[in-house]
Amino acid sequence: MVAGEASSDLLASLLLQGVRQHWPQTAIHAHGIGGTHMQAQGFKAQWPSERLAVHGYNWEVFKRVAGLLRIRRTLGNQLLHQRPDVFIGVDAPDFNLGLEQRLRQHGIKTVHFVCPSIWAWRPERVHAIRQAASHVLCLFPFEPALLAEHGIAATFVGHPLANVIPLQPNAAAARRQLQLREDAPVLAVLPGSRSSEVQYLLPRFLHAVQWLLKKIPELQIVLPAVPAREASIRQQLQASGLTGRVHLLQGQSHLALQACDVTLIASGTATLEAALFKRPMVISYAMHPASAWWMRRKQMQPWIGLPNILFRDFVVPELLQNAATPEALGQAVLDWLGEDGTAQQRRSTLQRQFIELHQSLQADTAHAAAQAIEKVLSHDAPL
Template identity: 60%
Template sequence: MSVKDTQQPRVAMVAGETSGDLLAGLLLDGLQRQWPQVQALGIGGPHMQQRGFEALWPSERLAVHGYSFEVLMRLWDILSIRRQLRARLLQDRPDVFVGIDAPDFNLGLEQDLRAAGIKTVHFVCPSIWAWRAERVHKIRAAADHVLCLFPFEPDLLAQHGIAATYVGHPLAQVIPMEPDRAAARARLGLVQEHPVLALLPGSRRAEVQYIAKPFMQAAALLRQQWPDLQVVLPAVPALHDRLVALSQELGVAAWLKIVRGQSHDVLAACDCTLIASGTATLEAALFKRPMVISYNMHPWSYRLMQRKQLQPWVGLPNILCYDFVVPELLQDQASPQALAHAVAQWLDDSAHARAKVQVVEQRFAALHRSLHKDTTTLSAHAIQKVLSA
């Protein structure tokens, strides 16, 4: 079935984790405005399903933690899903396949589908400018077109013969330039006058073990210094019960507020955040919030990632600002004591600390303006051009 015959394309999509599900949901908004009867199926999460997406598997099945060790433990299941999806798409061919991030899963699938004559689009340029530069060759073989979130990426890809369009970052549209802190605190039932710390340890299962525990322990240390500190953790639904159990095990459940989802409300409400490296750090920057970026994983995975790293930063806000605007504490540096000390620098009410917060807010406001585009429309138009080619 051809899009030229129906004018209503059949789109296959894969989003591999929470951040990809959010981006894909926004992309579906643009596709549905372009083609009201568009059909979309593949692998996705709740944001996609709310828009009528047919999820053959949930995004959570692809979510892994780390670079190698943890992936190997889940490799059989992930490869089985990819084989089954590939077979289905080759038999019941979509007009276009859109891979949403998840390059380890999507690029290989895209390469096979493209070789079979199916048009392919990759949404979110793999960060070849930060690490694993050799991946550019796989992108060139896999994608007819790449939708880029950051303005410098299309020129970089063009140097390697890869067609690409800068579409801005959809989160820059969703998140207001001036978040309403008071309203967010009211929605979460927080005391307006007391300081708020947001804990965002990630959305993958293994991150509970490696990241959530030291985050909660750091918050406990901070509460000794600020007894009225309100600590909120937005949990993805699949991890909510595990995080509650961990909070009880650590003896912090009495004061740690764990909410289902609502990460944007939590970021809008907080004074600062202790946050795992990933897309959520960009969300925190768009909310203009000071943060301490951290990450911890299996030692084997960390050593492999270090060897591939091309820049001194790992957090997206620092990478995009070309500066250590906010601190990063990784792996062995990320002890509860070190994390608490770094967060305390933002919570301090001294004139020096307030001046540092103001600088961060100004830097992040400038970043927000640079990323603000009509992403959904630009993405849909780029996909339309691919379909028409």
């Protein structure tokens, strides 16, 4: 298995749990690239997930591409020698699809978990998926039919997090666990888990927090940090003078989302998690200008946040690159916290939409995924 970042590590751990439940009498040996959640399920991580957690299409990636290719080549050589029953690549398509294609060409069955967003950007990637994956496990119900049009076998397995996150999250319980006041608003700041996100996005978020604290002095701020980024985040908090005002959490992003009234959040899987927690959000992203230009060229839709893509509408605001000023980010957060009738109606409408989304993504993911993997492992399953 290969999972390339914090969100993929969580998804992969849930998949591993389901596989072990499906084959309780079978010894499951899983190894490759993964994080702490996978390791808690008995996964042997030869490299940690954060080694793959890069983003962008210029300097950020190019300066590390040789190391990534070396890891992929080394792992591929090992797997061709060991001949596993199945290889499962979890997201990270730029890394996994090439590895899957190589393994599949040598007769190893491959499963790709999380369909690349060919319906949102880079539609040409469908050709790589067809060559790489024996089967695709899809998180969204419309994806298998789309892949079938291109001759790719796929199964909708639901989104595992839709079964983990409660339909009605208990904010009060989460606040008690985090020792937060229940009579003051809470903002969750989620800048992402990649080093480039901490570099380009977190400073904007912290300046927005400074702006908000002038408007709402009693505002409580929680900031989850993955272990690999904690030191750099602490440095930025100290430099901004916010060390005493921001509750820095070790992981615990779900608890932060459960406790908050609104989240200031990086575009990515976390935006769907925030939607499943029924939380208003302000989505943002910032990267090297050359990378941003390249991604705009490949983008097929006007939205980048998963909730907006799934609803095909700007149900939550997106502020990207130069538009992500501290004042704009802060005002967008402030708009969600308003006590007037318009703001209350806006929050109520969003909550209904997110409940409907949550219900549409619920399925017995562990069972559906294990059944699909069993089909791939069967002798009559085509490579």
